[in-house]
Amino acid sequence: MAQVKELLALNIKLLRKKKGFSQEKLAETANLSAQSISDIEGLRTWVSDKSLERLANALNVDIFQLFIPLPLDEENRNDSELFLYNQLIKLRATMKEDIDKRLDQFYLLKKPSSQ
Numbered sequence: 001m002a003q004v005k006e007l008l009a010l011n012i013k014l015l016r017k018k019k020g021f022s023q024e025k026l027a028e029t030a031n032l033s034a035q036s037i038s039d040i041e042g043l044r045t046w047v048s049d050k051s052l053e054r055l056a057n058a059l060n061v062d063i064f065q066l067f068i069p070l071p072l073d074e075e076n077r078n079d080s081e082l083f084l085y086n087q088l089i090k091l092r093a094t095m096k097e098d099i100d101k102r103l104d105q106f107y108l109l110k111k112p113s114s115q
Contacts, residue, residue, distance in 0.1 A: 003087060004067065005043055010083050011066050013041045015059040030058035 016026045016037075023041070027034040031054055039045040040055075047055070056063045069084075 005046065006083060007069065008047065008066055009041050009043050011070055012055060012059070014070055015061060019059065026058055030054040
């Protein structure tokens, strides 16, 4: 769920910047508070269905587009790359844990019995 929240926050921020909106302008357009926009982009809160609809309308996108990775361009490349880098770091840690567990299991199966 954290990955979805991060992607949503990133997409809202990128789409907001692409439209040239400040957080305050997006809040005004979406009929939300500026603090709400800040909290969403800062990963401090989740978004209600109603707020998602308002944000999508204010950003002129379909709701589903808030949940898919945006294409990279020069303007949003750094934010998107950072998001993807962080996801890869998490994936690597998860895979390493899984590999370590499997190696431990293998070692225990192959360990010579002591007499």
